[in-house]
Amino acid sequence: xxxxxxxxxxxxxxxxxxxxxxxxxxxxxxxxxxxxxxxxxxxxxxxxxxxxxxxxxxxxxxxxxxxxxxxxxxxxxxxxxxxxxxxxxxxxxxxxxxxxxxxxxxxxxxxxxxxxxxxxxxxxxxxxxxxxxxxxxxxxxxxxxxxxxxxxxxxxxxxxxxxxxxxxxxxxxxxxxxxxxxxxxxxxxxxxxxxxxxxxxxxxxxxxxxxxxxxxxxxxxxxxxxxxxxxxxxxxxxxxxxxxxxxxxxxxxxxxxxxxxxxxxxxxxxxxxxxxxxxxxxxxxxxxxxxxxxxxxxxxx
Numbered sequence: 287x288x289x290x291x292x293x294x295x296x297x298x299x300x301x302x303x304x305x306x307x308x309x310x311x312x313x314x315x316x317x318x319x320x321x322x323x324x325x326x327x328x329x330x331x332x333x334x335x336x337x338x339x340x341x342x343x344x345x346x347x348x349x350x351x352x353x354x355x356x357x358x359x360x361x362x363x364x365x366x367x368x369x370x371x372x373x374x375x376x377x378x379x380x381x382x383x384x385x386x387x388x389x390x391x392x393x394x395x396x397x398x399x400x401x402x403x404x405x406x407x408x409x410x411x412x413x414x415x416x417x418x419x420x421x422x423x424x425x426x427x428x429x430x431x432x433x434x435x436x437x438x439x440x441x442x443x444x445x446x447x448x449x450x451x452x453x454x455x456x457x458x459x460x461x462x463x464x465x466x467x468x469x470x471x472x473x474x475x476x477x478x479x480x481x482x483x484x485x486x487x488x489x490x491x492x493x494x495x496x497x498x499x500x501x502x503x504x505x506x507x508x509x510x511x512x513x514x515x516x517x518x519x520x521x522x523x524x525x526x527x528x529x530x531x532x533x534x535x536x537x538x539x540x541x542x543x544x545x546x547x548x549x550x551x552x553x554x555x556x557x558x559x560x561x562x563x564x565x566x567x568x569x570x571x572x573x574x575x576x577x578x579x580x581x582x583x584x585x586x587x
Contacts, residue, residue: 292375295367297474300424300450304363305356369428369448373542376473380406380454384478388456388467392483396458402553405457407545409531410449411470412505412512417479422472423506424450428540446538450474455530457550459557463487464520466528484528488561492521494554496532496547503534512536518547520554 290298323344328337367375385404389396414420425447451474456467463485470480496518503512516533532547533539 293476296372296375296450298362299366299372299448300426300474302363302366303359305359369426369540370542372448373540376408376452376540377542379471379473379476380408383476384454384469384471385456387469387478387481388458391481392458392465392467392485394458394460394465399458399460403459405459405545405550405553407455407457407518407530407532407550408452408471408539408543409455409534410447410537410539411451411453412503412507412534412537414506418451418470418472420506422451422474424474425507446540448540449537453531457530457554459554462561464491464554486520486522486528488558490523491558492523494518494520494551494558496551505537508536516547518551 320341324337324341327340328334331337331340385406410425411418411423414423427445427447429445450472452471454469454471458465458467466484466486468480468482469478471478496516499515499517500513501511501515503515505512512534514535515531516535518530518532520528520530522528533544
């Protein structure tokens, strides 16, 4: 694994499959074959030693061309990169490659900005689109052993899925406005597609709230549409809404990739209050003076 590149390890994680388990029927057939083969070979060869030799040759060929390839395939599958390491790599890509691209795309000066002003919210791609081929949309299940679950936590899932394709939402909270960047991320190719952006001045934002909404999302892994999603809404004074999908529970994405949305809400609301306080302090005080008509001197005739 040391000589395999990170990108190749990501590809192997999603593409390598373990061998199918041997069926009971196949095992029985093999035992019956061996049981019949030796006596038959002994009769045909008329020599017990040659019959044993022939049996050994059959067993060796069976191991060489059937069992050993199965063992090698299982070994490659078992030696894939650990899911936890894979999740860390994904977050690293989000905080470096994706975030750097967002900053360039939005043309933002980040010299005096703090880490908490950059918010990355990923969620998996779960169906093909015009620009996303189905062959790149993969997922692998990871089971969490009981002793690895968080103690006293009932929310830790028994299993989750690693995904090969992601939608990445980025919020950059600058001094005067919220910048939004969106892209699709093909992790298998380390490729960014479908970029778009928007900006909202703080004084134009009416409210921020998170809700569990009823949706109807078609997924390649579900027979019925997905009906629930956690969505954070940034609502503009004009009525326009920026919807940020923070979690789709049915997809069971890795816990590490689910953001602390309450913390994000508090940060945005704090900036909104701060911006409005500054706006109020900058309002000019208007003083209305009472204008009186000047008295004219009487005209002497």
